[in-house]
Amino acid sequence: MKIVPIQEFDLKREVDYGTPEQNATVKQIVRDIKVEGDAALLRYTEKYDRTALSSEQLRVTPEELKAAYERVEPSFVKAITAAASNIRSFHMRQKRNSWMDMQPDGSILGQIIRPLKRVGVYVPGGKAAYPSSVLMNVIPAQVAGVPEIVMVTPPGTNGKEGIDPYILVAAAEAGVNEIYRVGGAQAIAALAYGTESIAPVDKICGPGNIYVALAKREVYGAVDIDSIAGPSEIVVLADESADPAYVAADLLSQAEHDEMASAILVTPSQAFAEATSVEVARQLALLPRRDIAGASIENYGAIIVVESIEEGISVVNRLAPEHLEIVVEDPMSYVGSIENAGAIFLGPYSSEPVGDYFAGPNHIIPTNGTARFSSPVDVDDFIKKSSMIYYSKEALLQNGAMIMELARHEGLEGHARAIEVRLEKEGRVNNGQ
Amino acid sequence: MKIVPIQEFDLKREVDYGTPEQNATVKQIVRDIKVEGDAALLRYTEKYDRTALSSEQLRVTPEELKAAYERVEPSFVKAITAAASNIRSFHMRQKRNSWMDMQPDGSILGQIIRPLKRVGVYVPGGKAAYPSSVLMNVIPAQVAGVPEIVMVTPPGTNGKEGIDPYILVAAAEAGVNEIYRVGGAQAIAALAYGTESIAPVDKICGPGNIYVALAKREVYGAVDIDSIAGPSEIVVLADESADPAYVAADLLSQAEHDEMASAILVTPSQAFAEATSVEVARQLALLPRRDIAGASIENYGAIIVVESIEEGISVVNRLAPEHLEIVVEDPMSYVGSIENAGAIFLGPYSSEPVGDYFAGPNHIIPTNGTARFSSPVDVDDFIKKSSMIYYSKEALLQNGAMIMELARHEGLEGHARAIEVRLEKEGRVNNGQ
Structure with a gap:
């Protein structure tokens, strides 16, 4: 696995919008089902x-x-x-x-x-x-x-x-x-x-x-x-307290998904970087899906050596990864600084597959840098909200003039009159206040 | 305003995707800004x-x-x-x-x-x-x-x-x-x-x-x-306890927005339907934006006479309107039956402009029938969520075998090994249980 100096990495990969033929085929199918x-x-x-x-x-x-x-x-x-x-x-x-x-x-x-x-x-x-x-x-x-x-x-x-x-x-x-x-x-x-x-x-x-x-x-x-998922990603932020064999295995578990998957280690330790690189090579050779994982590591994998954990965190926030593992001493002390990550795995036992399969949080997580503004699937994705307004007569009399002021300013006289007709009937006339 | 029998109304109107020229212009502008x-x-x-x-x-x-x-x-x-x-x-x-x-x-x-x-x-x-x-x-x-x-x-x-x-x-x-x-x-x-x-x-x-x-x-x-808003809509569900002048004014306040806006009254009372129709005509003639409101009422306005409030509610749920006013005796008793509506206004004083300008709920509300699955703008639209997993050693030892079982079933051996390497180092070997 390549050890590279810090630079402008970007986890974004091209989104597949299909060929014109695929698009035409799909349109035809949808139309036919709708009609027939x-x-x-x-x-x-x-x-x-x-x-x-x-x-x-x-x-x-x-x-x-x-x-x-x-x-x-x-x-x-x-x-x-x-x-x-x-x-x-x-x-x-x-x-x-x-x-x-x-x-x-x-x-x-x-x-x-x-x-x-x-x-x-x-x-x-x-x-x-x-x-x-x-x-x-x-x-x-x-x-x-x-x-x-x-x-x-x-x-x-x-x-x-x-x-x-x-x-x-x-x-x-x-x-x-x-x-x-x-x-x-x-x-x-x-x-x-x-x-x-x-x-x-x-x-x-x-x-x-x-x-x-x-x-x-x-x-x-x-x-x-739902949103259409891109290739999967992991960023591991680790220091020398981590076990290179654990980290390498986690990087490979991501890489085996897909040749487009991305696995990145960010560490302040050159020695840890080298040890993990050796472990990745060793474990990769033994993996059934080594062709896929190898291509992923080759094209979208990297080890980035940073000056400090803090600099590592700023790299993480820029990448906004789908999965983030923090494997350092006292990982909880860094959680407050993580602005952008879909799922955060803390400490040596929180291997990504724990979340992929079992722990409870959802494994459908924003990819391709979109953790900057979107969230893992959750219950909110299956609800809808309706606002409810029950305005009292007192409230309308109290606030009607202000509502009319705002409506008239926007040139929507019909809006103002919907209030005015009520104020008039209730024995008051809009006095402009 | 037309009084029409109940039928297959649909609030959906065509979405404007722009002309090919408009699309090309926008693509060019976006590209130029990105580069220059x-x-x-x-x-x-x-x-x-x-x-x-x-x-x-x-x-x-x-x-x-x-x-x-x-x-x-x-x-x-x-x-x-x-x-x-x-x-x-x-x-x-x-x-x-x-x-x-x-x-x-x-x-x-x-x-x-x-x-x-x-x-x-x-x-x-x-x-x-x-x-x-x-x-x-x-x-x-x-x-x-x-x-x-x-x-x-x-x-x-x-x-x-x-x-x-x-x-x-x-x-x-x-x-x-x-x-x-x-x-x-x-x-x-x-x-x-x-x-x-x-x-x-x-x-x-x-x-x-x-x-x-x-x-x-x-x-x-x-x-x-954010989502791209369609033309605005209101459905008023009213019985004879409502004031036709109020309801007509509210319908017109929606109609004056836009020639594509839609204003619909649903009522079990033929007499109320007729009285409101007369009021709409009277008030429309006095509106500054009567050309716009008139076109909206003509093309997308309707009064639907139903058998009962309950039937009216099923019409509402089918239309899934952006704005719904319920102006009947004891309106709160029907709120639980409203499945689809972006904002619900209850009682005679909750005129739609109260919500458009003043009361507090957001006025950016799903249009075009999308209240079936989407919601008014709110604080949730400006947050993002990250899942957090801090797995203990005990939890991993306890559950590791099950996680490996699921990963291996899916053919993801690298996932299983990320767990296995930890179980082995902790002095245990996966015993398949």
């Missing part, structure tokens, strides 16, 4: 997933869900159940109440907080079918109180293998029981506009390939969508 | 705002801000100060604390809530320069704790009149003192990428014309942006 409903949905499922289904076969049956449990190891069920419980506990802490503020004049102002009514979660097929992502998308919605959570996922390779049973178990543990075997842009369009078999949703979330990403962008506005 | 900085900013300001400025003249001086107070009426200052105070009080109620959850095994999980560091607010020039919008954009950011709030607004007509003093007073009352006299797509690009004179921001908000909207879309990703 199930007919188009079944046609595209046969075309792209090579699976012939009837409308009645789209939905996964309770029997299939139950049968999935018999196809997975008990140790997996134990682990996914424990993870789901932790994730649920953490997200429960984020729940908020509607509130009202009673004014002395009898007026009531407030904010009503409600869950979205129906949410769709996309789960990719094949090797990208991650049970952990099912939990991370579904549980926040469920904790928010969303009454209808629906999942879509491709029907399986050539319709033979069916849906991955691990995905079905994760869905069941997370509390989803409405699952449709459709994928790709056609599944996104079906969730957005509805078909005879699938009722439309208010929001669509979950990862997918470029067609899924383009389809989400295409239907945005008709429904809400 | 101030030089391009000054050039475009001269070209589009017909105002020749030097870099030193871009920023509004403290003297200008002070002088603005002498150019506005004391009654305006009084009203805007009172409005700012109410808006601040309401938004203060939305502030949230970072939190930590201490686990029995010594682990600490939490969510760190921080304000964005620097926010830019766009304020249009000319007739669309609304002091109330300055308050509604700036105050939530200020309450969130954003340390740097910067405003941009066109330099004025031909550079002669300068910036509207009412806007400057509103900015000062809201607490902004960094103001630049630039507008259009060039101002948005300067906020997003920075120039020699204007430091880049993390988020851009505020209304503007099509060029401003397209520029915000263009820079999104480099910075966050």
Whole structure:
């Protein structure tokens, strides 16, 4: 792993907006589903997933869900159940109440907080079918109180293998029981506009390939969508108190995701930098995904030696990484200085996979430097707020003239008159004060 | 105003994505500002705002801000100060604390809530320069704790009149003192990428014309942006206990905004429908903006007579209006049934302009049916969250095997090894349990 002097690193990588052909294909699919409903949905499922289904076969049956449990190891069920419980506990802490503020004049102002009514979660097929992502998308919605959570996922390779049973178990543990075997842009369009078999949703979330990403962008506005994730990143800020073997393993766990993933070590110690570089090389050679991890380390990995932890923190804040590990003496003393990081892992035992799978916080975290202004997925992503104004007669009489002043200044006489008609009827005339 | 039977109304109107020429112009401007900085900013300001400025003249001086107070009426200052105070009080109620959850095994999980560091607010020039919008954009950011709030607004007509003093007073009352006299797509690009004179921001908000909207879309990703507002809407749900003159005035106050604005009355009473229709016609004839309001009422206005209040509520929930007034006996008893509405005004004295200008809740509210899944602007729009994980050694020893199980199931051996290297060093070996 390269040790490089401090310089203008940038974690931002190009966002894939698809080719013109991909965009045209997606637009056509979305249009067809919108117009033709199930007919188009079944046609595209046969075309792209090579699976012939009837409308009645789209939905996964309770029997299939139950049968999935018999196809997975008990140790997996134990682990996914424990993870789901932790994730649920953490997200429960984020729940908020509607509130009202009673004014002395009898007026009531407030904010009503409600869950979205129906949410769709996309789960990719094949090797990208991650049970952990099912939990991370579904549980926040469920904790928010969303009454209808629906999942879509491709029907399986050539319709033979069916849906991955691990995905079905994760869905069941997370509390989803409405699952449709459709994928790709056609599944996104079906969730957005509805078909005879699938009722439309208010929001669509979950990862997918470029067609899924383009389809989400295409239907945005008709429904809400989550943000589209870029390649994953980690920055480790460590000093000589850290174990180079631990840090190297954490850097590699990020690098193995994807050739575009980025793993960066920031340290004030040249000796630690060198020791970690050696460890990365040693461990990399033993990794099954060494080709991917190696490309990531080569192209987007770096060790930056800084003058001090404080300088390291300013590098971190500039990079605004998705994941940050702070592995120094007394890591908590630096947390207050971290302005930009999606998730912060503190101390030697908070390895990133602890958060990816198990501890409770969400693993869907802003990438590509966007932690500067955005946040990990949480319960807030599945609620909506309504303002509430109950104005008393006394409040209107008291403040009406000021409201009219502001409206008239903006040239909106109709606004002023909506107040004036009330003041007049209540026996007062606007006296300009 | 047309009385129509219940049918498939839809408040959605076409979103303006601009012409290809407008898109090309905006892309060129953004590119030039990004590359040339101030030089391009000054050039475009001269070209589009017909105002020749030097870099030193871009920023509004403290003297200008002070002088603005002498150019506005004391009654305006009084009203805007009172409005700012109410808006601040309401938004203060939305502030949230970072939190930590201490686990029995010594682990600490939490969510760190921080304000964005620097926010830019766009304020249009000319007739669309609304002091109330300055308050509604700036105050939530200020309450969130954003340390740097910067405003941009066109330099004025031909550079002669300068910036509207009412806007400057509103900015000062809201607490902004960094103001630049630039507008259009060039101002948005300067906020997003920075120039020699204007430091880049993390988020851009505020209304503007099509060029401003397209520029915000263009820079999104480099910075966050607010949502782009559609035409304004009101739905009034009223029964015979309401005053037709009040309801008509409220409908017209919405209609006068814009020919695309929509005003809809939903009522179970044919008599009330007819009385309100007559009142709308009477009051419309007296309105200065009767051409605009008349076109809005004609094209996007309607009175829908329903069987019952309950049926009316289902119409409301389907329309998901930006503004909803409930003017019936005991309006509070229906609030729990309102699933979709951006702002809810209850009772005869809660005329929409009360909320537009004064009461405290934000007047930037989701339009075009998006109240189904989005919310009025509030303090949450100016914060970001970071997850925090401090895992104890005990927790890792206890849970490590389950984390490895989940990682290995997903084919991410590097993730498993990041845990395993720690378990091994701590004198334990993964025993598969």
